[in-house]
Amino acid sequence: MRNAPPETTPFFARDRDMHPPAYTPWYKTTVLRSPQRALISLEGTKSETTGPVFGHSILNEFDNDLIVNYAKPGEGPIGQRILVHGRVLDERGIGVAGALVEFWQANAGGRYRHKKETYLAPLDPNFGGFGRTITDENGSYWFKTIKPGPYPWPNGVNDWRPAHIHFSVFGHGFAQRLVTQMYFEGDPLIWICPIVKTIPDEEAIKRLIAPLDMNNTIPHDMRAYKFDIVLRGRRSTLFENRKEGN
Amino acid sequence: MAQALGYLKETASQTAGPYVHIGCTPNFTGIHGVYDKDLGSGSLVNDQTRGERITIRGQVIDGAGTPLKDALVEIWQADADGLYNSPSETRGKADPNFFGWARCPGDMETGEFVFETIKPGRVPFRDGRLMAPHVTFWIVARGINLGLNTRMYFSDEEQANAEDPILARIEHRVRVPTLIGKREGNEVRFEIHLQGDKETIFFDI
Ligand SMILES: [Fe+3]
Numbered sequence: 001m002r003n004a005p006p007e008t009t010p011f012f013a014r015d016r017d018m019h020p021p022a023y024t025p026w027y028k029t030t031v032l033r034s035p036q037r038a039l040i041s042l043e044g045t046k047s048e049t050t051g052p053v054f055g056h057s058i059l060n061e062f063d064n065d066l067i068v069n070y071a072k073p074g075e076g077p078i079g080q081r082i083l084v085h086g087r088v089l090d091e092r093g094i095g096v097a098g099a100l101v102e103f104w105q106a107n108a109g110g111r112y113r114h115k116k117e118t119y120l121a122p123l124d125p126n127f128g129g130f131g132r133t134i135t136d137e138n139g140s141y142w143f144k145t146i147k148p149g150p151y152p153w154p155n156g157v158n159d160w161r162p163a164h165i166h167f168s169v170f171g172h173g174f175a176q177r178l179v180t181q182m183y184f185e186g187d188p189l190i191w192i193c194p195i196v197k198t199i200p201d202e203e204a205i206k207r208l209i210a211p212l213d214m215n216n217t218i219p220h221d222m223r224a225y226k227f228d229i230v231l232r233g234r235r236s237t238l239f240e241n242r243k244e245g246n
Numbered sequence: 247m248a249q250a251l252g253y254l255k256e257t258a259s260q261t262a263g264p265y266v267h268i269g270c271t272p273n274f275t276g277i278h279g280v281y282d283k284d285l286g287s288g289s290l291v292n293d294q295t296r297g298e299r300i301t302i303r304g305q306v307i308d309g310a311g312t313p314l315k316d317a318l319v320e321i322w323q324a325d326a327d328g329l330y331n332s333p334s335e336t337r338g339k340a341d342p343n344f345f346g347w348a349r350c351p352g353d354m355e356t357g358e359f360v361f362e363t364i365k366p367g368r369v370p371f372r373d374g375r376l377m378a379p380h381v382t383f384w385i386v387a388r389g390i391n392l393g394l395n396t397r398m399y400f401s402d403e404e405q406a407n408a409e410d411p412i413l414a415r416i417e418h419r420v421r422v423p424t425l426i427g428k429r430e431g432n433e434v435r436f437e438i439h440l441q442g443d444k445e446t447i448f449f450d451i
Contacts, residue, residue: 035440047322070280128280195261
């Protein structure tokens with residue numbers, strides 16, 4: 001899958017200014033779930049620079065098509081048909097090939113298929129709400145789905161999540177592990193969402209908002225949204241002192 | 247002015263939310279028929295895996311002492327010889343019967359996670375000194391804004407732990423036990439405390 005030899009160097013130090021701090025009391029669940037002590041810095045050893053590889057053998061044919069992967073034969077979910085695509089890159093701008101990308105979301109009405117979900121919007125009998133794919137040699141990925149609806153959640157008395165898709169990404173090292181959410185261009189709920197507002201950097205928030213991509217919109221079928229994901233970069237092999245520990 | 251470095255910025259993390267299990271372990275949530283089995287579920291070992299069988303059990307506990315019932319825990323570890331099953335492993339070929347990675351949702355009633363695995367071998371630190379046997383943990387859940395990284399070491403490895411270059415740098419020695427899984431027979435217990443007096447050491451890796 002990868003033409004280049006596997007990279008073995010440590011990752012760039014994580015720029016924590018790009019991430020939410022642990023304690024963000026306006027998102028109430030963080031109050032008792034945020035570590036309060038300083039993290040201990042651990043420059044990359046083999047335990048962090050290595051990671052598992054998931055081959056295509058784990059994938060079924062329709063894992064990246066949420067429109068069909070749970071639907072009864074001949075039926076389909078209610079909602080706006082969309083294509084979500086983009087690249088998984090690292091901080092050097094290099095495509096991350098073979099990355100496992102998993103995604104999950106609410107249905108068009110904003111309801112998750114989960115026992116503990118209490119929102120009164122109905123389940124869609126033809127929508128499971130999850131899928132996965134593996135990036136190609138350029139780091140590109142795509143999947144088909146229906147646009148999720150916004151939903152209310154118990155935090156403030158009137159908090160609503162903007163429409164979003166959750167992502168989990170596996171790159172080439174365990175230190176690259178990332179979970180995030182994709183939002184949709186033009187949604188007014190983005191800027192008043194307590195979870196979005198855990199991110200202190202406005203530009204970092206904008207990078208979570210997928211723009212409408214008319215070039216890849218399929219006429220008379222589905223609109224496209226483009227969402228690139230950036231994982232941590234790695235130091236150049238040229239600078240490695242190979243005689244120790246490696 | 248100088249040239250622009252031109253690096254991209256890492257995508258911001260967002261909480262995995264209460265329904266991470268829909269995406270990562272759908273069969274566990276009762277959604278069957280899409281994935282044959284949940285990725286990373288079940289035992290890490292088969293009949294041919296080399297190494298000493300152990301079971302790791304624990305809970306993720308919040309600042310009020312309540313176990314999280316909606317966390318997702320992943321582990322990554324070396325094989326019995328201290329080799330990772332990864333293309334980025336440079337020192338040799340790991341046991342082909344040991345993948346080294348697994349994921350486990352907390353039990354819906356107790357929050358407990360369980361991993362059937364082997365005790366890892368020792369992996370060298372970057373200066374060549376051997377680190378003590380350890381398992382890397384990654385924890386996400388609702389209310390955790392950025393996945394937490396920690397390591398579990400083993401209580402039956404006192405000598406190796408005393409030599410470990412990572413444990414050695416921890417200034418507050420009273421916190422070191424938060425990284426030590428307590429071994430009794432083949433069971434290793436590892437409680438992860440998010441806050442409080444027993445707050446687990448988390449790493450910026
Ligand atoms: Fe959500």
